[in-house]
Amino acid sequence: MIRLFGLILASKDMARILLRLQPKHAVYDMTQRFFRLFSAAILGLFVLGLLAVAPLEANQGLFWLVEDNTGKKIYLLGSFHMGKPEFYPLRPLIYEAFDNSDQLILELDVSALNTVEALKIFDVGFNPPGLKLTDQLSPQTLELYNRTELPGVRPILNSMRPWMAAMTIESLALANLGFIEKFGLESHFTNRAKNLNIAIAELESPQEQVKLFTDMTDQEQDHYLRATVLELTLPVHPIERYAKLWQEGDAEGFYIAITESYNEFPELNSLLDRLITKRNHTLCQRLIPFFRREGQTFFTLVGAAHLVGPEGIPSLMAKAGYKVTRL
Numbered sequence: 365m366i367r368l369f370g371l372i373l374a375s376k377d378m379a380r381i382l383l384r385l386q387p388k389h390a391v392y393d394m395t396q397r398f399f400r401l402f403s404a405a406i407l408g409l410f411v412l413g414l415l416a417v418a419p420l421e422a423n424q425g426l427f428w429l430v431e432d433n434t435g436k437k438i439y440l441l442g443s444f445h446m447g448k449p450e451f452y453p454l455r456p457l458i459y460e461a462f463d464n465s466d467q468l469i470l471e472l473d474v475s476a477l478n479t480v481e482a483l484k485i486f487d488v489g490f491n492p493p494g495l496k497l498t499d500q501l502s503p504q505t506l507e508l509y510n511r512t513e514l515p516g517v518r519p520i521l522n523s524m525r526p527w528m529a530a531m532t533i534e535s536l537a538l539a540n541l542g543f544i545e546k547f548g549l550e551s552h553f554t555n556r557a558k559n560l561n562i563a564i565a566e567l568e569s570p571q572e573q574v575k576l577f578t579d580m581t582d583q584e585q586d587h588y589l590r591a592t593v594l595e596l597t598l599p600v601h602p603i604e605r606y607a608k609l610w611q612e613g614d615a616e617g618f619y620i621a622i623t624e625s626y627n628e629f630p631e632l633n634s635l636l637d638r639l640i641t642k643r644n645h646t647l648c649q650r651l652i653p654f655f656r657r658e659g660q661t662f663f664t665l666v667g668a669a670h671l672v673g674p675e676g677i678p679s680l681m682a683k684a685g686y687k688v689t690r691l
Contacts, residue, residue, distance in 0.1 A: 422455045424613025426668050428678045429461075430651075431687040437661045438654060439465065439691075440678060442618075442668030444610065446538055447547035451611070457691060466659030468557045469651070471666050472573060473566045475554050485570050488578050489528030497522045497529050500582065505590040512593050526585035527577040530592040541601055549665055567650045567666075576639055587631040610668055615690070619672035641675045648680040 426442030439461045444451065453459075462468075491497065498506060514521070514533075521529040545551055557564055580588070595601065602621075609618045622640070647666060654662050671677055682688040 422453050423451055423611045425454055425458060426610060426613060426615050426618065426671050427455075427458055427691040428671065429689045429691055430678065430681045431689075432655045434655075435660070436655050438469075438651060438681075439661070439663045440671055441549065441663070441665050442610065442671045443549035443665040444543070444607065444668065445548045445550055446535075446543040446545055447549060447552075448542050448544075448607070449547055451547060451549075451607075452552070461661075461691075462553060462556065462562075462663045463560060465562060465661045465663035467563045467565055467654075467657075467662050468553060469565045469567060469654065469662055469664040470550060470554070471566065471647070472568050472570060473554070473564050474550065476564075476566075477570060482570070485574050486528075488574060489525050490523055491525060497524055497526060500526055500585070501589065502586050505586050505593075508590055508593055512596060526582075526589040527580055530585075530589040531577075533589075534592050534595070537596065537601065538603060541603065543603060553663070553665060562663075565654075567647055576643075579638075580635060584632070584635050587629070588635065591629050591632065606668070615672050618668060619676070622669050622672060640669050644670050644675055644677050644680060648677050648684070651677070651681070652684065 428440040430438040430440060441458060491500075498509070501509060517533075521532065524532065554564065556562075606618065606621060609621060647670060651664065666677065673679065678688050678690070
């Protein structure tokens with residue numbers, strides 16, 4: 365079984381921007397028809413995945429506290445950028461920590477990005493005139509892509525680079541499973557921050573996140589699209605397993621599942637390393653200066669894949685000398 369959700373978790377801010385753009389971009393002037401046709405095409409592939417994870421009394425989440433020697437605090441909550449209603453409520457401890465924080469820190473504040481800026485950023489994901497998606501695929505990937513049921517979708521996908529097409533297919537598949545931005549952790553806490561007048565900061569820029577994909581080699585893009593299409597053949601989408609582990613607060617199980625992404629599709633190891641492991645070090649270095657900022661407590665939301673394992677942000681903060689507590 366192929367599990368690419370480590371990659372999905374790492375790319376979901378870009379997917380959220382992409383979905384926000386669809387009603388306004390000329391390429392997406394058939395968005396509503398696109399969603400309906402795509403839903404019909406893959407509904408049968410995801411019947412088991414549509415069964416909701418039974419909600420716990422309160423979802424545990426993946427939650428840590430990092431403290432320096434002066435008592436300043438940075439909370440770390442693993443995020444699903446797209447979620448379901450049954451993700452809520454979270455534990456009271458999480459809300460107490462958030463409501464008493466001076467600032468919310470996100471990977472990227474998508475709500476602050478206007479449509480014009482986003483369109484300029486995503487222009488790099490579309491092909492120049494005369495070049496089609498199918499012109500850029502290996503024979504193996506092209507054969508698989510052509511055998512995949514995607515009625516009404518191909519004209520749109522054919523205008524995209526392979527990485528953009530893969531992200532679009534994956535994002536729409538997740539939407540059909542009920543994972544939508546409205547119920548993602550970022551949307552949930554961004555709205556709460558605005559209601560409580562809590563300031564918002566971000567660790568990355570849209571340009572940085574897009575560059576993670578534009579820097580992919582042609583071979584990596586080909587493998588990424590192939591793996592994404594193969595996931596459509598699974599009886600249950602991997603996100604359902606990850607959601608359950610997150611709801612149960614099972615960081616160890618979550619890390620095992622992420623590791624399987626590396627083991628089961630080795631062609632993407634280098635890409636996953638850049639999107640997750642190496643990026644963890646960068647995110648960690650950008651979090652540390654918040655201990656020197658005005659304010660006593662900070663609440664950070666990053667993709668759940670960035671928090672687990674020996675190279676996760678909590679482990680890296682502990683190695684840097686900070687006190688780290690699993691909550």
